[in-house]
Amino acid sequence: xxxxxxxxxxxxxxxxxxxxxxxxxxxxxxxxxxxxxxxxxxxxxxxxxxxxxxxxxxxxxxxxxxxxxxxxxxxxxxxxxxxxxxxxxxxxxxxxxxxxxxxxxxxxxxxxxxxxxxxxxxxxxxxxxxxxxxxxxxxxxxxxxxxxxxxxxxxxxxxxxxxxxxxxxxxxxxxxxxxxxxxxxxxxxxxxxxxxxxxxxxxxxxxxxxxxxxxxxxxxxxxxxxxxxxxxxxxxxxxxxxxxxxxxxxxxxxxxxxxxxxxxxxxxx
Amino acid sequence: xxxxxxxxxxxxxxxxxxxxxxxxxxxxxxxxxxxxxxxxxxxxxxxxxxxxxxxxxxxxxxxxxxxxxxxxxxxxxxxxxxxxxxxxxxxxxxxxxxxxxxxxxxxxxxxxxxxxxxxxxxxxxxxxxxxxxxxxxxxxxxxxxxxxxxxxxxxxxxxxxxxxxxxxxxxxxxxxxxxxxxxxxxxxxxxxxxxxxxxxxxxxxxxxxxxxxxxxxxxxxxxxxxxxxxxxxxxxxxxxxxxxxxxxxxxxxxxxxxxxxxxxxxxxxxxxxxxxxxxxxxxxxxxxxxxxxxxxxxxxxxxxxxxxxxxxxxxxxxxxxxxxxxxxxxxxxxxxxxxxxxxxxxxxxxxxxxxxxxxxxxxxxxxxxxxxxxxxxxxxxxxxxxxxxxxxxxxxxxxxxxxxxxxxxxxxxxxxxxxxxxxxxxxxxxxxxxxxxxxxxxxxxxxxxxxxxxxxxxxxxxxxxxxxxxxxxxxxxxxxxxxxxxxxxxxxxxxxxxxxxxx
Ligand code: SF4
Ligand code: SF4
Numbered sequence: 048x049x050x051x052x053x054x055x056x057x058x059x060x061x062x063x064x065x066x067x068x069x070x071x072x073x074x075x076x077x078x079x080x081x082x083x084x085x086x087x088x089x090x091x092x093x094x095x096x097x098x099x100x101x102x103x104x105x106x107x108x109x110x111x112x113x114x115x116x117x118x119x120x121x122x123x124x125x126x127x128x129x130x131x132x133x134x135x136x137x138x139x140x141x142x143x144x145x146x147x148x149x150x151x152x153x154x155x156x157x158x159x160x161x162x163x164x165x166x167x168x169x170x171x172x173x174x175x176x177x178x179x180x181x182x183x184x185x186x187x188x189x190x191x192x193x194x195x196x197x198x199x200x201x202x203x204x205x206x207x208x209x210x211x212x213x214x215x216x217x218x219x220x221x222x223x224x225x226x227x228x229x230x231x232x233x234x235x236x237x238x239x240x241x242x243x244x245x246x247x248x249x250x251x252x253x254x255x256x257x258x259x260x261x262x263x264x265x266x267x268x269x270x271x272x273x274x275x276x277x278x279x280x281x282x283x284x285x286x287x288x289x290x291x292x293x294x295x296x297x298x299x300x301x302x303x304x305x306x307x308x309x310x311x312x313x314x315x316x
Numbered sequence: 317x318x319x320x321x322x323x324x325x326x327x328x329x330x331x332x333x334x335x336x337x338x339x340x341x342x343x344x345x346x347x348x349x350x351x352x353x354x355x356x357x358x359x360x361x362x363x364x365x366x367x368x369x370x371x372x373x374x375x376x377x378x379x380x381x382x383x384x385x386x387x388x389x390x391x392x393x394x395x396x397x398x399x400x401x402x403x404x405x406x407x408x409x410x411x412x413x414x415x416x417x418x419x420x421x422x423x424x425x426x427x428x429x430x431x432x433x434x435x436x437x438x439x440x441x442x443x444x445x446x447x448x449x450x451x452x453x454x455x456x457x458x459x460x461x462x463x464x465x466x467x468x469x470x471x472x473x474x475x476x477x478x479x480x481x482x483x484x485x486x487x488x489x490x491x492x493x494x495x496x497x498x499x500x501x502x503x504x505x506x507x508x509x510x511x512x513x514x515x516x517x518x519x520x521x522x523x524x525x526x527x528x529x530x531x532x533x534x535x536x537x538x539x540x541x542x543x544x545x546x547x548x549x550x551x552x553x554x555x556x557x558x559x560x561x562x563x564x565x566x567x568x569x570x571x572x573x574x575x576x577x578x579x580x581x582x583x584x585x586x587x588x589x590x591x592x593x594x595x596x597x598x599x600x601x602x603x604x605x606x607x608x609x610x611x612x613x614x615x616x617x618x619x620x621x622x623x624x625x626x627x628x629x630x631x632x633x634x635x636x637x638x639x640x641x642x643x644x645x646x647x648x649x650x651x652x653x654x655x656x657x658x659x660x661x662x663x664x665x666x667x668x669x670x671x672x673x674x675x676x677x678x679x680x681x682x683x684x685x686x687x688x689x690x691x692x693x694x695x696x697x698x699x700x701x702x703x704x705x706x707x708x709x710x711x712x713x714x715x716x717x718x719x720x721x722x723x724x725x726x727x728x729x730x731x732x733x734x735x736x737x738x739x740x741x742x743x744x745x746x747x748x749x750x751x752x753x754x755x756x757x758x759x760x761x762x763x764x765x766x767x768x769x770x771x772x773x774x775x776x777x778x779x780x781x782x783x784x785x786x787x788x789x790x791x792x793x794x795x796x797x798x799x800x801x802x803x804x805x806x807x808x809x810x811x812x813x814x815x816x817x818x819x
Binding site for chain 1: 400403404406407408409410411412413539541542543546547548549551552572574575583584587588589591592593595597601602611612614615616618619620663664735738739
């Protein structure tokens with residue numbers, strides 16, 4: 048049967064080889080579905096270290112996987128919805144990631160050594176996502192915490208508009224350090240609009256015009272640093288960033304003024 | 317000044333000569349209408365005409381009357397509009413209400429009539445002949461491969477091209493109503509009924525409580541913009557997954573489940589802290605285009621082992637084109653929710669003025685998908701005030717595969733359509749989380765009542781099919797020739813693809 052080609056990708060199983068304990072898949076030109084099938088099959092057969100090399104925008108890597116001791120290494124560019132709905136595994140991308148990283152993720156850890164795109168961490172309720180560089184629009188929208196599940200996202204570069212919109216829980220951190228846009232503000236507009244839970248920390252200052260009217264802006268205090276420090280240690284350790292340099296600039300805390308921003312909006316008929 | 321200009325809508329009348337002074341009414345009313353001082357004393361202004369007290373009064377001495385207070389007649393400035401202005405002048409708030417649109421727009425179902433056989437092509441007796449209601453929800457292939465079965469016939473080849481469909485014993489499922497908007501006992505009643513009837517219930521956007529796990533093969537799990545309760549386990553448990561884009565009662569807007577309704581159990585199922593508002597943003601912020609929708613559909617398929625994924629939208633002006641995009645995005649079914657669909661809470665201005673009737677939406681979408689040659693690629697689920705088996709038959713004749721019922725199932729459980737769900741104090745224990753009220757519904761009792769309703773409607777559907785001279789619901793699907801209109805204008809008839817009676 049002729050091999051189907053979809054948007055330039057071939058519908059074939061990826062070439063596979065062993066590298067120590069790890070299984071390596073060559074994603075070059077392989078359609079996402081066959082790649083992810085191969086990853087799932089390997090995990091089902093007991094493999095706990097998967098390397099995807101020559102990744103070139105394949106979507107959904109790690110999506111829906113629920114194996115806590117699994118490690119997935121992506122060499123190249125991870126496509127949209129990396130680690131979507133993921134619950135447990137650790138994913139590390141040596142390259143950039145596209146949109147939707149950690150979409151509705153439940154637990155686990157994603158480390159991106161490059162930049163990441165839009166809607167990172169949408170609806171995320173647990174685990175950690177660390178990005179070394181810049182992130183796009185709508186990052187951390189509607190993150191939420193529940194009991195011991197507290198999602199944490201740290202972005203090393205700058206962010207575009209709607210950072211932390213509708214945020215309901217967890218911690219979002221923006222460092223503004225490793226950026227391609229040295230002249231832009233650290234975040235775009237509508238920062239924390241509709242926010243009703245959780246906390247955003249920004250390294251440096253933010254202007255009130257950037258923020259939604261539901262939030263209060265204040266310099267980070269000792270309590271904040273107590274929460275922030277272990278997160279930044281983990282971040283710096285994961286990405287080889289200098290912690291002292293990160294902490295050399297004071298942080299700003301952005302937090303909701305009410306956990307019921309729309310409580311008084313209605314009159315009951 | 318008086319606290320309000322708004323006079324009570326109802327009057328609670330008690331015949332004290334017959335009253336036992338037992339206080340039953342005091343205890344039954346969820347809205348605290350009654351004080352008790354040697355005898356029950358009603359506060360009319362709180363009454364919502366839910367008839368709970370009337371039903372449970374052992375002396376049958378209570379009646380609820382409309383307040384006869386006259387307003388100067390004015391078809392333009394109705395009493396309702398005057399009251400709405402007073403309410404907003406008092407509060408400055410968005411008027412919040414519930415259940416479906418009660419306004420007197422034309423009800424198209426009531427202007428459609430079904431056909432029947434007479435003399436030639438005789439009708440079929442459903443009591444004697446098999447009458448097939450079984451329906452498959454999901455994508456049908458463009459073509460299938462068959463191979464000889466060795467006995468002179470053919471069978472579907474392995475990998476013959478069939479995609480995963482869900483078998484329904486009858487073309488009726490329950491519409492999404494979240495745990496949080498309704499009580500857990502309602503969810504259990506519906507899940508148990510779905511299992512018994514061989515159909516599906518739908519979690520709505522509030523997550524799946526673990527008490528429903530035994531029924532998971534009969535549960536559609538919903539993914540809405542707030543992503544409440546959504547995780548890989550949730551996706552993997554459901555029989556199908558539904559992306560909620562819109563709802564007929566409130567197209568284009570999100571939902572706010574007020575913090576008061578987020579008690580411990582609701583909070584654990586939604587996976588959010590107690591007492592915070594559960595805010596569903598108006599759009600999914602990862603869906604701004606058909607391509608984005610496709611991305612989410614396939615993310616859900618990847619995360620769930622390729623379960624069927626449907627997309628629910630409110631019926632709005634351009635519904636044909638929207639549905640076509642949804643089907644092309646890879647949805648296994650399109651769920652059309654008409655403007656009369658119910659809700660646990662919606663701003664009155666949206667509920668009463670936004671969207672289009674589901675009858676129109678079904679006809680337009682069915683036609684559009686046929687014209688584009690993709691009708692087989694997705695099932696059409698229709699909802700938004702399906703009130704009887706006649707509505708079911710008409711919806712299917714217009715082109716739906718399956719209908720979904722919400723309000724009808726709640727009415728079976730005792731709902732009196734008093735439009736007060738948003739208050740969280742439903743006397744019937746349906747749309748409330750107060751334990752003293754929710755225990756009024758025993759899931760076993762509830763499941764039986766809802767099962768009875770589905771069975772009764774299914775029998776009626778068989779009668780209708782028999783009268784039409786066909787023996788399978790498949791033969792009625794999209795068969796608009798079996799419908800005639802009465803009292804609809806020419807344009808509407810053309811859009812519906814239905815001839816007027818007499819033609
Ligand atoms: S609200 Fe219902 S229970 Fe309460 S007085 Fe009115 S009819 Fe009776
Ligand atoms: S569910 Fe309860 S509150 Fe809502 S309309 Fe029915 S009886 Fe009234």
